[in-house]
Amino acid sequence: xxxxxxxxxxxxxxxxxxxxxxxxxxxxxxxxxxxxxxxxxxxxxxxxxxxxxxxxxxxxxxxxxxxxxxxxxxxxxxxxxxxxxxxxxxxxxxxxxxxxxxxxxxxxxxxxxxxxxxxxxxxxxxxxxxxxxxxxxxxxxxxxxxxxxxxxxxxxxxxxxxxxxxxxxxxxxxxxxxxxxxxxxxxxxxxxxxxxxxxxxxxxxxxxxxxxxxxxxxxxxxxxxxxxxxxxxxxxxxxxxxxxxxxxxxxxxxxxxxxxxxxxxxxxxxxxxxxxxxxxxxxxxxxxxxxxxxxxxxxxxxxxxxxxxxxxxxxxxxxxxxxxxxxxxxxxxxxxxxxxxxxxxxxxxxxxxxxxxxxxxxxxxxxxxxxxxxxxxxxxxxxxxxxxxxxxxxxxxxxxxxxxxxxxxxxxxxxxxxxx
Numbered sequence: 209x210x211x212x213x214x215x216x217x218x219x220x221x222x223x224x225x226x227x228x229x230x231x232x233x234x235x236x237x238x239x240x241x242x243x244x245x246x247x248x249x250x251x252x253x254x255x256x257x258x259x260x261x262x263x264x265x266x267x268x269x270x271x272x273x274x275x276x277x278x279x280x281x282x283x284x285x286x287x288x289x290x291x292x293x294x295x296x297x298x299x300x301x302x303x304x305x306x307x308x309x310x311x312x313x314x315x316x317x318x319x320x321x322x323x324x325x326x327x328x329x330x331x332x333x334x335x336x337x338x339x340x341x342x343x344x345x346x347x348x349x350x351x352x353x354x355x356x357x358x359x360x361x362x363x364x365x366x367x368x369x370x371x372x373x374x375x376x377x378x379x380x381x382x383x384x385x386x387x388x389x390x391x392x393x394x395x396x397x398x399x400x401x402x403x404x405x406x407x408x409x410x411x412x413x414x415x416x417x418x419x420x421x422x423x424x425x426x427x428x429x430x431x432x433x434x435x436x437x438x439x440x441x442x443x444x445x446x447x448x449x450x451x452x453x454x455x456x457x458x459x460x461x462x463x464x465x466x467x468x469x470x471x472x473x474x475x476x477x478x479x480x481x482x483x484x485x486x487x488x489x490x491x492x493x494x495x496x497x498x499x500x501x502x503x504x505x506x507x508x509x510x511x512x513x514x515x516x517x518x519x520x521x522x523x524x525x526x527x528x529x530x531x532x533x534x535x536x537x538x539x540x541x542x543x544x545x546x547x548x549x550x551x552x553x554x555x556x557x558x559x560x561x562x563x564x565x566x567x568x569x570x571x572x573x574x575x576x577x578x579x580x581x582x583x584x585x586x587x588x589x590x591x592x593x594x595x596x597x598x599x600x601x602x603x604x605x606x607x608x609x610x611x612x613x614x615x616x617x618x619x620x621x622x623x624x625x626x627x628x
Contacts, residue, residue, distance in 0.1 A: 242409025249402030251379020285342035290568020293347035305344030310403035317396035433565030445619030457605035458581025485540030506622035517605030524598030
């Protein structure tokens with residue numbers, strides 16, 4: 209066989225998702241399986257709670273207020289949880305938070321089973337669930353560097369993003385079908401049952417004690433996490449680049465108006481618009497084998513952010529639904545590449561004694577900036593037009609990425625082979 213005939217398969221193998229960490233690290237494999245199962249359940253509950261609230265109140269305002277119940281813990285307790293994760297055995301922390309989340313899911317099912325479910329209970333349970341999740345998410349995110357070798361962090365991160373993208377696409381659809389088939393009580397009960405998967409995977413983890421030089425949780429230790437992020441210019445640069453992309457290039461708030469007025473659709477059109485970026489992210493994850501070979505990871509983060517902005521610009525001009533979905537998928541793929549590399553950089557340059565705090569800070573940033581982006585898009589659209597809001601936001605995303613890259617050159621210079 210001629211050499212030219214064997215090269216394409218080799219390139220395809222290099223492009224495909226590197227599943228080596230799943231084969232080589234049993235603890236990582238179990239964690240991946242357990243979290244995939246429980247995350248599907250959580251996505252079902254994420255559909256059930258607002259559906260039930262609207263069913264009880266017939267008020268879009270009250271449904272919107274659920275976001276406030278989620279936002280406050282995401283902005284505060286994720287950072288506190290990061291400080292806790294650095295100071296305790298992360299396995300024990302995850303066992304506690306996953307058990308509590310399972311109990312809260314059971315309380316959702318109990319409330320739904322009442323002849324007259326309580327509206328106030330939905331608000332309380334959503335707040336409690338998000339608070340527990342926020343306290344544990346930094347511990348969960350900072351476990352991976354303890355389970356795989358440093359040179360395989362990018363591959364492990366890409367694998368993690370597969371289940372995140374898959375559940376984000378399939379979870380809401382599955383949630384709607386389950387609610388129709390087994391009712392709200394059954395959907396919540398299923399969510400509670402899926403935590404058995406995550407608890408099994410966490411129980412099988414080895415002990416994950418804190419680093420010998422870890423600080424006790426305190427305002428001082430939290431401040432040290434922020435100081436570290438400011439001193440490590442590559443971290444500062446990637447936080448700024450992602451925040452800029454989400455604030456100026458996140459027009460999700462405009463999707464309902466676009467679905468109804470530009471594409472002349474309804475709830476189904478809106479649903480596929482929401483799903484399109486996650487579908488693109490899933491494809492990017494499945495074709496992420498090349499990411500593990502990238503040296504200039506910070507440079508690719510900046511390029512991916514600029515591509516996100518360019519895709520949003522073209523999305524703003526799209527007149528047909530299929531073109532709009534295509535550009536949203538491209539944006540989601542670019543964001544996935546950025547997310548994988550940002551997580552890899554974070555895990556690589558941050559010492560284990562600070563990984564919980566930095567993971568908490570990053571999660572708070574990732575959770576809050578899209579909300580600010582929705583506000584920005586909505587305000588600009590109300591003053592101008594839908595198209596101007598989307599296109600100008602995408603252009604500002606590109607311009608901001610270039611400005612940040614020039615202001616923080618350490619991001620572009622970062623080399624994975626010499627992370628120091």
